[in-house]
């Protein structure tokens with residue numbers, strides 16, 4: 138059993154495509170593992186299935202991979218009902234910031250409609266969107282993930298690498314948008330902002346639903362206190378004006394597009 | 398009705414703990430400070446500085462078999478009874494001082510499941526609200542039979 142749990146999801150699925158279907162049944166669609174090089178073991182633990190479900194999943198996968206073996210269903214003690222999961226304060230802070238980022242990301246559709254229709258590109262509007270993304274989403278938010286939170290994880294984990302790569306890809310799209318605004322290339326503006334929108338939407342879902350609950354469950358009380366303090370220090374260093382002006386811009390977008 | 402549920406008489410069946418591990422040999426105390434009663438502790442004491450503070454209701458350590466190993470270890474401690482202690486305003490002020498002056502890292506309120514014990518959580522929250530710094534607050538609720546019923550961030 139151990140050996141296939143230490144294989145990457147990709148390898149296991151290549152070996153037997155039925156495994157992919159079984160994982161899907163348990164809503165383990167390998168969403169966070171677009172590259173699917175995550176180890177099966179990490180993927181299973183990260184999803185934190187109820188004990189009985191996890192035992193059944195393991196049983197079915199082993200049976201599928203080694204039909205000749207006499208596979209036993211692992212016994213799981215009748216446990217207490219699972220407590221409803223509640224994020225620790227620093228994690229909740231990141232999740233709250235996601236709410237604002239998701240709002241901005243959703244407005245990209247409206248902004249791009251204008252880019253496509255308007256005779257002159259509204260450069261001010263685009264630059265404010267870019268500023269929000271670079272300042273709030275990246276410098277204010279992603280920096281806390283990269284410089285502080287991930288220090289408390291095993292950075293060699295594939296899941297962390299995937300998340301870090303997303304940040305890099307996102308920066309690339311935004312740089313490409315800035316260049317395209319310079320040259321007035323509408324198609325490039327639209328294609329890179331559309332790609333950014335899709336990327337960030339999926340990225341935030343991965344973090345909110347899988348990565349953050351998993352990291353949070355592994356943190357000690359003391360670590361939560363430390364991360365909370367480091368987050369406040371990082372925020373203070375950037376100053377309160379940065380989130381204020383960007384959230385203010387988000388409100389103006391709200392008004393602009395709500396009235397349409 | 399049998400009066401206040403917090404002081405109602407109850408006796409528990411003696412249970413076989415079922416474990417054989419760890420029950421032989423002495424275990425060291427995890428307490429690393431004195432005093433511990435909330436009226437006696439000083440927020441200025443050096444051991445509170447940047448520590449993770451456990452604010453336990455008086456009854457908690459008696460109910461929890463492994464209080465030292467599972468909860469006290471690595472933390473500083475203050476104990477109080479929200480039902481019987483007088484001068485609880487002082488408690489609120491001390492919690493504020495712990496947060497702002499001793500710059501504690503976290504506060505964990507450990508209370509019994511009886512309703513009046515939530516008063517200790519209220520004291521903790523008021524102290525935190527009064528403080529300028531913000532820190533995470535955790536609440537652990539313990540059953541009379543010594544089980545941790547819930548452990549949640551407030």
Ligand SMILES: [Fe+2]
Nearest residue numbers: 279282300344
């Ligand atoms: Fe991220």
Ligand SMILES: [Fe+2]
Nearest residue numbers: 235278282344
């Ligand atoms: Fe994020």
